[in-house]
Structures are given as structure tokens and as C-alpha cells.
Amino acid sequence: MADTIGSIAAILTTLSFLPQAIMVLRTRNTDSLSLTMYAMFTAGVTCWLVYGLMIQSMPVIVANLVTVCLAALILSMKIANTVALSRAARLRLR
Amino acid sequence: MADTIGSIAAILTTLSFLPQAIMVLRTRNTDSLSLTMYAMFTAGVTCWLVYGLMIQSMPVIVANLVTVCLAALILSMKIANTVALSRAARLRLR
Numbered sequence: 001m002a003d004t005i006g007s008i009a010a011i012l013t014t015l016s017f018l019p020q021a022i023m024v025l026r027t028r029n030t031d032s033l034s035l036t037m038y039a040m041f042t043a044g045v046t047c048w049l050v051y052g053l054m055i056q057s058m059p060v061i062v063a064n065l066v067t068v069c070l071a072a073l074i075l076s077m078k079i080a081n082t083v084a085l086s087r088a089a090r091l092r093l094r
Numbered sequence: 095m096a097d098t099i100g101s102i103a104a105i106l107t108t109l110s111f112l113p114q115a116i117m118v119l120r121t122r123n124t125d126s127l128s129l130t131m132y133a134m135f136t137a138g139v140t141c142w143l144v145y146g147l148m149i150q151s152m153p154v155i156v157a158n159l160v161t162v163c164l165a166a167l168i169l170s171m172k173i174a175n176t177v178a179l180s181r182a183a184r185l186r187l188r
Binding site: 001002005006008009010011012013014015016017018019020022023024027029030031032033034036037038040041043044045047048050051054055 | 095096099100102103104105106107108109110111112113114116117118121123124125126127128130131132134135137138139141142144145148149
């Protein structure tokens with residue numbers, strides 16, 4: 001029973017980043033996303049991936065490989081928008 | 095070594111939702127946050143909490159208790175904004 005709950009938890013938390021990634025790709029809007037959150041979260045999920053490789057646990061590896069790809073995609077869009085915004089701000093100051 | 099990596103991973107992924115929660119509370123802006131993501135993620139983290147209680151693992155319990163509070167806070171702000179927006183839209187149609 002516990003393993004079933006654990007599997008459901010892993011599937012939900014892993015796939016939950018898919019709708020956010022799709023929304024960011026569709027709207028290009030990352031205004032209310034926290035850059036700090038996605039930087040910390042992507043680093044943390046990368047650590048989970050390394051941990052999974054070290055203990056050779058396929059579920060931990062697969063779940064965190066999917067999550068790190070989705071989180072890194074969202075993080076890169078947030079960074080791109082942040083860089084573009086600061087560049088535009090600098091141009092306005094000239 | 096693996097346990098150290100696992101602990102760092104848990105701390106990063108757990109605390110990563112704190113800057114997002116602070117940002118949402120400060121700006122009240124949830125436009126680019128996915129309601130589906132936070133609904134799925136909050137449900138998933140709740141399952142991890144139940145899993146932690148079932149296997150009686152304090153780290154799993156504590157980490158997911160913190161995360162579920164932060165995720166639920168963000169989810170409730172997103173729901174509140176979504177309801178307010180649809181109410182405003184209906185009023186405009188009258």
C-alpha cells in the first residue's frame with residue numbers, strides 16, 4: 001500500500017511541471033515565476049538525480065530525469081526573459 | 095556520501111518553494127503560474143506526506159510537510175485570483 005502511495009506521489013510531483021512548462025512555452029510569460037525558486041529547485045532535482053544514480057534506483061533516476069528537464073526548460077525561459085528585460089531597461093536609460 | 099547528496103537535494107527542493115510563496119504574497123501576481131501544476135503538485139506532495147507517515151520516516155514527513163504548506167499557499171492564491179478574474183469577466187458581460 002505504501003509503495004502505491006509513493007508511486008502516485010512520484011508520478012504527480014514529476015508530471016506536475018509539464019503543464020507549467022507548456023504554459024510558459026505557449027504564453028512566453030514568466031513574470032510571476034520566481035527565478036530563485038527554479039534555480040534552487042533545478043539544483044535540488046539534479047542532486048536527487050545524482051543520488052538516484054549513486055543508490056542505483058531506477059524510479060528515482062527516471063522521475064528526477066523528467067523533472068530536471070522540465071524545470072531546466074522553465075528556468076531557461078525565466079532567465080531569457082530576465083536578461084531581455086534588463087537589456088531593455090538599460091537601452092531606455094541611454 | 096549518497097545520504098549527504100540526498101539531504102542537500104531534500105533541503106533545496108523543499109525550500110525552493112519559499113521564494114515563490116514570498117513573491118506571490120508580495121506581488122499578488124499569479125498570472126504565469128499554472129493552476130494545474132500547483133493542483134497536481136500539492137496533491138503529489140500530500141501523497142509523499144502520507145507515504146512518509148506510513149513508512150515512519152521523519153525526513154520525508156518534515157520535508158513534505160513544509161512543501162505542502164508552501165505549495166498549498168501558492169495554490170490558494172492562484173485559485174483566489176482565478177475566481178476573481180472570472181467573476182470580473184462575468185460582471186463585464188452584463
